[in-house]
Amino acid sequence: MPSCSRVAVIGAGAAGLAAARELRREGHAPVVFERAAAVGGTWRYDAAEDAADPLGAGGAHSSLYASLRTNLPRESMGFLDFPFVAGRSSADPRRFPGHPEVLRYLEAFARRFDLLGLVRFETEVVSVRRSRDDGAGAAGWRVSYRSRRPDGAGGEPEEEVFDAVVVCNGHFTEPRVAAIAGVHCWPGKQMHSHSYRVPDPFRGQVVMVIGYQPSGMDISRDIAGVAKEVHVAMRSEPPYQMHTTTATGHANLWLHSCTVPTIERAEEDGSLVFQDGSKIKADVVLHCTGYKYNFPFLGDSDDELAGAISVDDNRVGPLYKHVFPPMLAPHVSFIGLPFRTIPFLVFQLQSKWVAGVLSGRLELPSQEAMMRDVDAFYSDMEARGCAKRRTHDLGQGNPFEYEDWVAEQCGLGRMEGWRKGMFVATCKNLADRPDSYRDEWDDDHLLPQAHQDFRKHSYLTDQY
Numbered sequence: 150m151p152s153c154s155r156v157a158v159i160g161a162g163a164a165g166l167a168a169a170r171e172l173r174r175e176g177h178a179p180v181v182f183e184r185a186a187a188v189g190g191t192w193r194y195d196a197a198e199d200a201a202d203p204l205g206a207g208g209a210h211s212s213l214y215a216s217l218r219t220n221l222p223r224e225s226m227g228f229l230d231f232p233f234v235a236g237r238s239s240a241d242p243r244r245f246p247g248h249p250e251v252l253r254y255l256e257a258f259a260r261r262f263d264l265l266g267l268v269r270f271e272t273e274v275v276s277v278r279r280s281r282d283d284g285a286g287a288a289g290w291r292v293s294y295r296s297r298r299p300d301g302a303g304g305e306p307e308e309e310v311f312d313a314v315v316v317c318n319g320h321f322t323e324p325r326v327a328a329i330a331g332v333h334c335w336p337g338k339q340m341h342s343h344s345y346r347v348p349d350p351f352r353g354q355v356v357m358v359i360g361y362q363p364s365g366m367d368i369s370r371d372i373a374g375v376a377k378e379v380h381v382a383m384r385s386e387p388p389y390q391m392h393t394t395t396a397t398g399h400a401n402l403w404l405h406s407c408t409v410p411t412i413e414r415a416e417e418d419g420s421l422v423f424q425d426g427s428k429i430k431a432d433v434v435l436h437c438t439g440y441k442y443n444f445p446f447l448g449d450s451d452d453e454l455a456g457a458i459s460v461d462d463n464r465v466g467p468l469y470k471h472v473f474p475p476m477l478a479p480h481v482s483f484i485g486l487p488f489r490t491i492p493f494l495v496f497q498l499q500s501k502w503v504a505g506v507l508s509g510r511l512e513l514p515s516q517e518a519m520m521r522d523v524d525a526f527y528s529d530m531e532a533r534g535c536a537k538r539r540t541h542d543l544g545q546g547n548p549f550e551y552e553d554w555v556a557e558q559c560g561l562g563r564m565e566g567w568r569k570g571m572f573v574a575t576c577k578n579l580a581d582r583p584d585s586y587r588d589e590w591d592d593d594h595l596l597p598q599a600h601q602d603f604r605k606h607s608y609l610t611d612q613y
Contacts, residue, residue, distance in 0.1 A: 153177055154312035154507050157277075157292045159446070161268045162190015163255055164485035165317035167228065167496040168503065170262045172315070175504035180311070181264075182294055184273035188259050191321045192252045196346060203340035204326055204436070212321040212343045212364075212440075216371050217248045218587055220363050220579070221491065224599045225571040226251075228497050229561075231258055232603040245587035271297035274446045277481075279453050280310050290314045290480060313507055315500075316444060317484045323443040325463075326436050327359045327411065335415035335434075342437040348372045354432040357382060357421055359411055361404065365437030366583055372435075373402040380429055382411035398584050442486065454481070464540040467523040470555065471541055472499055475519035479506045487551065489544030491572060494564070495552060501559040511558060548573070567598040 154177045158168050161183035172179040187193060194213045219226060222244045227233030233254050235242035241250040259265050272294050280291040289310040296304045324341040332339065342364045352375040358365055361383035373379045379402045397404060405411070405423065413422045420428040442465050448454030457476040459466065469475055471486050482503045485496050505511035513519065530537075535545060543551050553563040574592040582589060 155180070156313045156315055156507065157182065157274075157290065157309075157311040158267075158315045158317055159274050159277075160190060160317035160319060161185075161188045161259075161270075162192065162317065162319050162485075163493050164319065164496040164500075165190070165315075166255060166259055166264055167493070168315045168317050168484050168500040169264050169267050170258075171497065171500035171504040172507070173267070175508045175510070177504060177507060179267055179315075180309075181268040182272050182274045182292070183268050183270050186270050187256075188265070188268065189252045189255050190319050192248055192255060194248055194252070203338065203344050204324060213248050214342070214345050214364075214368065214371070215347050217367065218243075218245045219248075219251060220245070220587075221575055222571055222590070222592075223250075224596065224603075225491055225568045225575075226493055227254070228258065228493050231261065232599075233493075234600075234603060243587075244590070269294075269296070273297075273303075275306060276446050276448070277314055277454065278448060313480045313482070315482050315484055315503060316447075317496075318444065319485065320442045320488075321440050323441040324436065325438045325441050327438050329412050329421075329434070330414040331417075332415040332434075334417045335421075336417065336419055337415075337432050337434060339434045339436065342368055342435065343440070345435065348375045351376045351433060353377050355430060356380070356433045356435055357412070357429065357431040358435045358437055360437035360439065362437065362439065368435065368437055369402060370399065370584065373399045376401065378429075379403070380405055380431070382407055382423075384408075384411065453477075457481075462537040464537040466527075466540065467520065469513070469519040469523055470551070472503065473506075473513060473519065475516045475523065478513055478516070478519065479503070486541045487543045489542050490552065491568065494568070495543075495555075498552060498555040498559065498561075501561070502555055505559060565598075565602060567595040567602070570595050571599075 156172050156177050156179045158165050158172070158179050158181040161181050165181055165183070166188060169179045169181050185193060191211055191213065193211055195211045223233040223235070223246060239250065240253070241247050274292060274294045276293040278291045280289040289312060291308055291310055292314065293306050293308045295306050298304045324343045326341060345368055348371045351372045354376050355378045356372055356376050358369045358379060358381045361381050365381060369379050369381050381404045383404060383406055407423055413424050415421055419430045421431050421434070422428050442460050442463055447458060457474050465483065465486055467475060468483060469478065472482050472484070473479060474481055484499045484503065485492070487495055502511065506513055530540065539545060549564055549569055556563055571592050574590065575586065578586040578590055
């Protein structure tokens, strides 16, 4: 690769902004494509619920709900050298702020590092293909995109060639929906958390929430304030393979721990039946079942990209360390696939790595060595009984091993001890106090070290 590359960055959420900054800092020329009219990605709230698309099949809007607050403390969330602190004019100074505060932080990050001029807003990438049209045999990448016209309609497709492509389009736009036998004859309403905004529409109803990851935990409690009953169907973990029902701190909220499928079937009288035959008549099924990785712009069945990258049960691969497809590295890379981690930190570390590799300052192993590493990782997952959908889950295995490894590739030290401590403490606090962990915590002793580190950054003055 040349020392300076013209790089297409797809998406201007937190990952795309981090990538743009690190690429330019390394001497590259990033161009960021963003289909929305502003930066922020999934952190840009859209209050309108799409009543015509309750299962979120269109996938065009944000997945935020009105009451959403961060599930990590702000000190641990921020980028390495742009701390997420509560400034003098912060509208929401809480340690676990609401989503508008996160958006303000990302907007401040974009302003501080002059990234807005790199972004082509209201411009959607429709395809990425390899190009060898320069007559020299160099591998460029043809990026086709469509910009929105002033009247709101999509314009004609345009095309440019780039040296590399960095994919930062996020993974909270295409919902996964639980399969329920007989649901086509069930008289109730189904929706996905992607389309959930406020609890009012569920007033007086019986709601079955499927899934109990962060969104399921939040939304079930949100709805319990107005609903008649809220039941949560959640996966049971071995060795607990029976259907058990647990009361919560809310008089009308119950947790049902079940094997997969969490609901055996739906019936025409409105009943939802568990494996043990017990039933609940519900008005609504709310799927808090996560999302699918989706890259509709990456080639087709006849294109080299399609043969080098696939998505199988939410395993994007093959990818070396969740970032580089061995067959296409370093020209194509992915930022932000891992979950159960500290997202913004991982975005920045991965972006530093990609930028350094593209400039030639950092080296990747050979294609063969990267494939061996990927194969070994997949084999290890299989031996441990991990499902493919957990491929990008950094919560399994040794804590922070991946983050520290990428940091070391970039010539950085390992993640700060206080940041690791806050993450671990928050996870424990969430398990112990699911209703109040955002407002009661036991890690105040870590704050002085965090703020000491923050003071190293001279521009830390009332950021947003």
